[in-house]
Each structure stands twice: as C-alpha cells, then as structure tokens.
Amino acid sequence: MDKDILSIVIAGHVDHGKSTMIGRVLFDTGSIPEDKLAAIKVASGAGAEGPDLAFLTDQFQEEREKLMTIDTSQIRFSTSLRDYVIIDSPGHAEFTRNMMTGATRADFGILVVSAADGPEEQTKRHAYILNMLGMKTLAVLVNKMDLAAYSEERFNAVVGETEVFLQRIGTKMLYAIPVSAVKGDNIAKRSKNMRWYKGLTLLSCLDKFKGENLSGGKPLRFPVQDVYEIGGEKIFVGRVESGTLRKGDGVLVSTSGERTTVKDIKGFRVSRVSAEEGENIGITLAEERGVLAGSVLSALARPAVPRESFDADIFWLAELPMRAGERFTFRCASQEAECVIEKIEKRIDPSTLETLDEMAGSVGPNEIGKVRIVCSKPVVVEDLAFIPGLGRFVLENDAGVQGAGIIR
Amino acid sequence: MDHLAKLENESIYIIREAYKRFRTMAMLWSIGKDSTTLLWLARKAFFGRLPFPVMHIDTGFKFKEIYDFREKYRKAWALDLIVSRNETMLREGTSPSKGKFLCCDALKTAALKETIERHGFKALLLGIRRDEHGIRAKERYFSPRDAAFKWNYDHQLPELWDLYKKDVSGGEHLRVHPLLHWAEVDIWRYIRQEKIPTVSLYFAVGGKRFRSIGCQPCCSPVASKADSVKKIIKELETTKISERSGRAQDKEDAYTMQKLRSLGYM
Numbered sequence: 001m002d003k004d005i006l007s008i009v010i011a012g013h014v015d016h017g018k019s020t021m022i023g024r025v026l027f028d029t030g031s032i033p034e035d036k037l038a039a040i041k042v043a044s045g046a047g048a049e050g051p052d053l054a055f056l057t058d059q060f061q062e063e064r065e066k067l068m069t070i071d072t073s074q075i076r077f078s079t080s081l082r083d084y085v086i087i088d089s090p091g092h093a094e095f096t097r098n099m100m101t102g103a104t105r106a107d108f109g110i111l112v113v114s115a116a117d118g119p120e121e122q123t124k125r126h127a128y129i130l131n132m133l134g135m136k137t138l139a140v141l142v143n144k145m146d147l148a149a150y151s152e153e154r155f156n157a158v159v160g161e162t163e164v165f166l167q168r169i170g171t172k173m174l175y176a177i178p179v180s181a182v183k184g185d186n187i188a189k190r191s192k193n194m195r196w197y198k199g200l201t202l203l204s205c206l207d208k209f210k211g212e213n214l215s216g217g218k219p220l221r222f223p224v225q226d227v228y229e230i231g232g233e234k235i236f237v238g239r240v241e242s243g244t245l246r247k248g249d250g251v252l253v254s255t256s257g258e259r260t261t262v263k264d265i266k267g268f269r270v271s272r273v274s275a276e277e278g279e280n281i282g283i284t285l286a287e288e289r290g291v292l293a294g295s296v297l298s299a300l301a302r303p304a305v306p307r308e309s310f311d312a313d314i315f316w317l318a319e320l321p322m323r324a325g326e327r328f329t330f331r332c333a334s335q336e337a338e339c340v341i342e343k344i345e346k347r348i349d350p351s352t353l354e355t356l357d358e359m360a361g362s363v364g365p366n367e368i369g370k371v372r373i374v375c376s377k378p379v380v381v382e383d384l385a386f387i388p389g390l391g392r393f394v395l396e397n398d399a400g401v402q403g404a405g406i407i408r
Numbered sequence: 409m410d411h412l413a414k415l416e417n418e419s420i421y422i423i424r425e426a427y428k429r430f431r432t433m434a435m436l437w438s439i440g441k442d443s444t445t446l447l448w449l450a451r452k453a454f455f456g457r458l459p460f461p462v463m464h465i466d467t468g469f470k471f472k473e474i475y476d477f478r479e480k481y482r483k484a485w486a487l488d489l490i491v492s493r494n495e496t497m498l499r500e501g502t503s504p505s506k507g508k509f510l511c512c513d514a515l516k517t518a519a520l521k522e523t524i525e526r527h528g529f530k531a532l533l534l535g536i537r538r539d540e541h542g543i544r545a546k547e548r549y550f551s552p553r554d555a556a557f558k559w560n561y562d563h564q565l566p567e568l569w570d571l572y573k574k575d576v577s578g579g580e581h582l583r584v585h586p587l588l589h590w591a592e593v594d595i596w597r598y599i600r601q602e603k604i605p606t607v608s609l610y611f612a613v614g615g616k617r618f619r620s621i622g623c624q625p626c627c628s629p630v631a632s633k634a635d636s637v638k639k640i641i642k643e644l645e646t647t648k649i650s651e652r653s654g655r656a657q658d659k660e661d662a663y664t665m666q667k668l669r670s671l672g673y674m
Contacts, residue, residue: 005411033650043662059542061663062562071564073545074538076591083411085589097566101548104569225421226428230455237453239421268452278409280420282455293428317566331571394571401566 007074007085008206009106011099011126014091016114017143019069021181022088023053025202028188031077032056053181057088070095072102081207091122096129096366097317100404103129104392108209109138110202111162115148115155115178119162121351125366128350131171132313132368132406133392134384138166139175139205146180150193168353175205218242218277219302220251221380221387223333224295228282235266235282236291241333241389243299245283246274251297254306254380256290294335296380296390304390306378309342311408314369314395315350318402321362322369322395328402330375332393337375339395346370373405381407412598416449419586421570422549423453426531426584427460429574433584434490435533436520436674437462439474440621441606442535445595446587448604450533451485461488463523463532467515468498469623477607492523504625508656509664517672521557524581531582534674539591540620540651543665548573549588555579557672583674592619592651593644600637611635619651626656 010018026032032040037051043064044052057073058064069090077084087106089099103109109130113119130138140162148154159176166173177186178197185191186201200208220243228235249262265272266282275281285291298304316322322341330339347360348368356367363369384391384406395403409417426433435450435458437443450458464478482489494502497514504511524532538545546561550573553559565573576582587595599606609618616629617640630649634640665673 005414030648033653034648035653036650039662056542057545059546059666060561061666070562071546073542074589075545076539098564101564101567225424228454228459230457235455237424239417266455268455276409278414278417280417280424280453331574392569394568396574400573401568401571404566404568 004082005085006082006206006209007087007105007107008110009087009089009103009108009130010110010112011089011103011130012091012112013114013117013120013122013126014068014093016091016112016117016120016123017181018091018112019054019057019088020052021112021141021143021179021187022075022086023056024181024184024187025086026056026075026077027053028184029077029079029203031075068092071098074102074105079203079207084206089126091126093122093125093366096125099126100129100315100317103133104404106133106135109135110141111138112141112143113158113162114144115142115158116144118158119165123162124165124351127166127171128169128353128368129315131169132315134388136170137172137174139177139202140166140173141202142176142178143181145178145185145194146183150178150185150191152194152196155197174209175200177202177205218387220245220249220297220299221304221382221390222251222297223335223380223390224291224293224297225334226293227291233284234288235284237280237282238334239280239389240275240277242277242387244274244276245281247272250300252300252303253289253291254296254298254304254378255292255294258289259300260289260291261286296333296335298380304380304382306380308378309372309374310381311370311372312393312405313408314363314371314403314405316363316365316367316369316403318399319365321364322403323362324360328395328397330373330379330393331396332379332381333389335379337377337379339373339375341369342372342374344369344371383407412594412601415590415594416452416598418570418589419446419449420453422572422584422586423450423533425570425572426533426550426582426586427454430531430576430582431460432528433531433533434461434463434527434529436535437464437478438535438622439464439470439478439607440535441595441599441610442537442587442590444606445590445598445604446533446535447485448602449586458487461490461527463490463492463520465516465519466491466493467511467519467623468493469504469515469625471607471609471621471624473607473609474621477605481605490523490527492519494519494522504623504656508626509668512668512673513671516674517557517668520674521672529581530576531584533584533586535587536585536674537587537590537592537595541665543669544588547585547588549585551583551585552576552580553583553672559670559672561666561670593641596637596641596644600641606637610640612639618654620655622655628654628656630654
C-alpha cells in the first residue's frame with residue numbers, strides 16, 4: 001500500500017521562477033490545504049493575478065519582502081502514481097550552501113531556465129553541482145514561456161544553449177519542457193498556448209522517471225556509528241552502507257586490519273539473521289578486534305582497502321578560500337580524520353568550466369578544486385557511483401562545514 | 409525497503425548520531441502523536457531503554473488526557489521524566505488570554521530555557537515535521553540555538569547528506585529533529601504498523617476530534633468522524649484542511665510562528 005517516493009530538487013538561476021514552479025505544482029495537484037491558500041492570498045495581497053505561489057515555500061518575512069528564496073525547504077505532494085518530496089533551493093550565488101543542503105537530499109534534479117534570459121551563471125553552476133552529486137540525468141524546464149510569446153523558436157534556442165553546457169559536463173537531458181509556472185502551462189495540464197509542443201507535461205515526466213537501483217551485488221560496508229554497553233554486552237551500531245550483513249559472517253576491521261565474526265544482529269526485541277543496505281542495526285562480535293566508532297567492517301571476499309591519500313573534487317562553500325597545505329577535519333560516513341590538502345591540481349569555475357589555475361594555491365567560494373588529500377590515518381573511501389555513502393565527505397574546521405567532497 | 413522503513417531508518421540514524429555527539433542530552437515529549445512516535449523510535453534506537461531523560465514542558469494548561477497518558481507511560485516505559493514548568497510566570501497569572509505570543513514565549517520557551525540551563529543539556533530531540541508549518545520546513549536536522557536561545561534562521565549552516573553538525577560552542581545547544589521528513593499521514597501509518605499508543609483526544613467523539621494537540625485554551629477540534637487510526641488515515645488522504653488549523657499560535661499574524669521560533673520556540 002505504500003507508494004514509491006521520489007525526492008526532486010528544483011535548481012536554476014535566481015528569479016527564473018523555481019519557487020513559483022513549486023507553488024504551481026502544489027496548486028495544480030490540489031496539495032494546498034484551503035486555509036493555507038487563503039493565508040497566502042492575504043500575505044501576498046493577491047489581486048486579479050491570484051496569490052503569489054512562491055509564498056508557499058518562501059515563508060520567511062525577509063524572503064517575501066525581497067521576493068527571493070534565501071533557504072531551502074521541502075514540501076510533499078502526491079500524484080495518483082506516487083509520493084514526492086519537492087525541494088526548493090535559492091538561486092542566488094550567495095546562498096549556494098543552502099542549495100547544496102537541499103540538493104544532497106535529492107534523487108532527481110529539475111533545472112529551471114527562464115525563456116526570457118536563457119541559461120545564466122547559476123543555471124550552469126547548479127547543473128554542475130547536481131552532476132557532481134551523482135545526478136547524471138535531469139529535466140530542463142523552460143519557464144516564463146508566456147513572456148516569450150509561447151515561441152517554439154525561443155524554446156529551441158534556450159534548450160539548445162542549455163544542452164550544450166549539459167553535454168560538456170556529462171549530464172543527459174532526459175526531458176525539455178516549455179512551461180509557464182505563473183499561468184500553469186504544461187505543469188499538470190497540457191498547454192493550449194503551445195500546441196506545437198508534443199511532449200510530456202512536467203507531472204507526467206516525473207511519474208515516468210525511475211530511479212536507478214544501484215544496490216544489487218555490492219560488497220558489505222558497515223561503518224560503525226557508535227558503541228553501546230547494554231546488559232554487559234557491547235553492541236556496535238551503524239547503518240549498512242552497501243551489501244548484506246549476515247549473522248556468522250567474517251568481516252575485516254578497517255581500523256585494525258584484523259578479522260572477526262558477526263555473532264548476532266540485534267533489532268528492537270528481536271534477533272535477526274541478516275540486514276540489508278540502508279538498515280540501521282546493532283551487532284555483537286565474536287571478538288572485538290579493535291572495533292570502535294569510525295571503524296568500517298567489510299566483506300572478507302571483497303574487503304575495503306583503507307588509504308591515507310586519495311584524489312577528490314571539492315566544491316568550496318566557505319567565504320575564505322581553501323589553500324594548498326591547509327588542514328581540515330575530514331568526515332566520511334562515521335569516519336573522522338585530520339587531513340591536509342596536499343595539492344590543488346586544478347581550480348575550475350563550474351559556471352564556465354574554465355580551468356582557472358593548474359597547481360593552484362587556493363580555491364575560492366563557489367569554485368571547484370581537484371585535489372589530493374592526505375589523512376592522518378587510513379580511511380575507507382569508495383567511488384561515489386559505487387558506494388555513495390563512502391564516496392562523499394565534508395571538510396570542516398572550527399567554523400563547521402567548509403567544503404563538500406566527492407571521490408572520483 | 410518500504411517507505412515507512414526508510415523513514416524509520418533515517419530517524420534512528422539521526423537519534424543515534426545526536427547521542428554519539430552529545431551524551432548530555434534529552435528529548436522533548438509533548439505527549440502528542442509526533443513526539444510519542446519519536447519516543448518510540450528512540451526506544452528502538454537504544455534497544456528498549458532510553459539513555460537520556462524525557463522532558464515535558466508543562467504549561468499547566470494541558471488537557472487532562474495528556475497528564476493521564478504521561479503518568480501511564482512514564483511507568484510502563486520506565487522513563488526518566490523531567491517536568492518543566494515556569495512557576496514564576498504561572499503564579500503571576502500568565503495565560504493565553506493575556507496574549508498568545510507572550511504566553512507561549514513564557515510558559516514554553518522560558519520554561520525550556522530554564523530546564524536546559526539547569527541540566528546543562530547540549531542537545532534536544534524534538535518531534536517537529538516540515539509539513540506542519542512552512543517555517544518548520546526551513547529547518548535543518550541539527551539546528552543550533554545560541555545562549556540567548558536565538559535561531560539564526562537567515563544564516564543557517566550547510567547540512568550536507570547525513571554529515572550533521574557535531575559540536576556546539578559557548579552556551580549553544582542543538583535542536584535535533586529526527587522526524588523532519590515525516591508527513592502527518594506517515595505518522596499515523598507508522599502508529600498503526602507499530603501499534604503505538606496515542607492520547608484519546610485524536611479520536612472523534614460527537615463529530616469532532618483534535619488533529620494537533622497542545623494547550624487546552626488554544627486548541628480547537630476539527631469536524632471529523634474518524635474514531636480509529638484506520639479512519640484517521642483515510643481522512644488524511646482526502647482532507648483539504650491543514651493539520652494545525654486548530655492551533656491559535658499559528659494564526660495571530662503571518663509571521664507569529666517565525667517570531668516565536670526565532671526566539672527559541674519549538
């Protein structure tokens with residue numbers, strides 16, 4: 001009886017209509033309770049144009065006064081086929097960290113491009129970020145078609161320009177749809193203003209999208225999150241990041257290089273024989289063998305190989321630049337280590353794809369660094385496409401998260 | 409893994425992450441459906457026995473059913489319960505009739521502040537959900553409040569994947585929201601699946617039931633015939649009324665919730 005659920009992030013340049021688009025989707029799917037719609041009508045001083053649908057997600061007074069999204073938010077809606085989480089994100093470059101916060105929760109990306117302006121700096125930066133986060137396909141919505149006289153020619157020009165950029169970063173455009181979020185063209189209902197368009201509406205495109213099932217056939221990776229002592233017994237808790245964990249299996253301990261055996265798998269009031277990817281469980285071990293919070297247990301047949309140094313792509317979020325030689329705390333799943341940026345092989349502007357520097361001295365905000373990282377102790381990292389939970393990390397200092405990293 | 413199992417696993421990960429970072433922590437239990445579900449999940453996360461206290465912010469204006477439920481399950485689940493009351497303001501006669509904003513701020517936020525300071529809690533688990541209110545939809549899972557309890561909502565920290573904020577400084581504490589991604593109907597489906605007990609006020613009597621409960625003077629029931637969990641789920645699948653339509657503090661003006669929350673309200 002549970003329907004499938006898909007998380008979609010709406011990305012794109014500031015003022016291209018992302019929040020209004022979300023409001024339109026919610027309005028057209030009947031997802032807005034009557035009393036909330038009435039409240040938005042009052043707050044936006046709705047006249048003949050109807051309520052400002054962006055106010056559904058733009059809830060801060062500051063956002064409504066500036067008519068601009070500052071922080072990400074999420075709203076649920078449903079079609080007859082499945083449930084969705086729709087994630088709004090701010091388009092302004094200053095708030096890219098908030099866009100990333102939303103985008104790291106998404107399964108699928110929609111890039112909104114204004115028909116009036118075409119792809120701009122943040123359109124491209126957001127497309128790059130989605131690709132980096134593992135979303136290699138996306139849908140392009142050419143919005144504000146009402147301001148471009150519903151012109152097929154204009155639509156084709158904007159799609160063409162956008163697709164050229166997407167091809168350069170290796171993203172496949174699954175759909176391109178001409179829409180007007182304000183008027184409701186091609187969102188839930190087929191537009192009468194664009195009879196030349198024969199493709200899907202936004203909602204039917206979403207309903208057709210199938211997430212890739214990447215989980216089959218992966219080796220066991222179980223990062224230990226914490227250790228509890230309950231009733232004189234040590235329980236190692238964590239989430240199975242990949243593969244299957246079975247009672248009686250031998251496992252390799254990343255932090256000690258030793259082997260041990262899974263004695264029992266604990267649930268709430270029950271003992272279990274196995275646990276699958278995504279499950280949060282507790283286990284007991286035949287021998288402790290140096291297992292602690294931050295250890296990664298892996299399958300003996302396909303063990304994880306801890307390493308001290310590795311290459312990664314970093315998207316830099318902080319205002320102060322990241323410098324070659326600078327030290328950070330590296331965090332990946334439950335692992336933590338001190339690390340140093342040994343070298344910055346390239347510094348790239350994700351909105352132009354221009355290489356700004358080879359062997360760069362630093363990477364600034366909203367830029368990409370292709371770097372070599374050296375940790376103070378061996379850690380388990382995997383290719384993002386292979387085991388996502390061990391392919392992404394953050395770099396932190398006392399001020400918190402400074403950069404987002406992906407293992408390539 | 410089905411939808412409810414995914415929600416449950418994500419929440420358990422967050423609960424355990426909070427405890428890993430902050431052994432000195434507590435959870436807020438309003439005795440409503442959400443925080444009772446959160447309590448259930450926390451008991452699961454720790455194999456039946458909570459390793460931290462449960463805090464009830466008692467404004468003195470709660471329904472009798474809420475107090476009865478609290479006492480019953482405090483014993484049944486062997487909870488370490490802290491009852492947090494702002495006795496000074498209650499003695500001075502603070503009540504909703506003197507202004508809802510002031511009342512919520514004094515009897516809930518100030519009481520909470522006092523209890524946090526007394527116990528030195530560094531993190532609090534709260535059962536808020538994004539779909540309850542647009543302002544709550546802007547929250548992070550791990551959301552800091554400064555010593556003055558302020559939520560710096562227009563400069564929130566990035567929160568990437570499930571690599572959550574791991575420390576606090578100075579007089580800060582963290583609000584941790586393990587149910588942020590749950591919708592109202594998910595809560596009820598999970599209550600049905602797990603057979604979680606809930607306060608009787610949620611079930612219709614004489615054509616009315618409470619969809620969201622808090623203090624008696626500020627909660628109105630909605631018209632409903634749903635007198636069982638199954639019927640509530642059915643009702644939520646088709647309703648056109650929002651969950652907190654009966655909650656007075658959401659309505660004083662468009663930004664009351666933003667103002668309350670920026671000062672440390674839940």
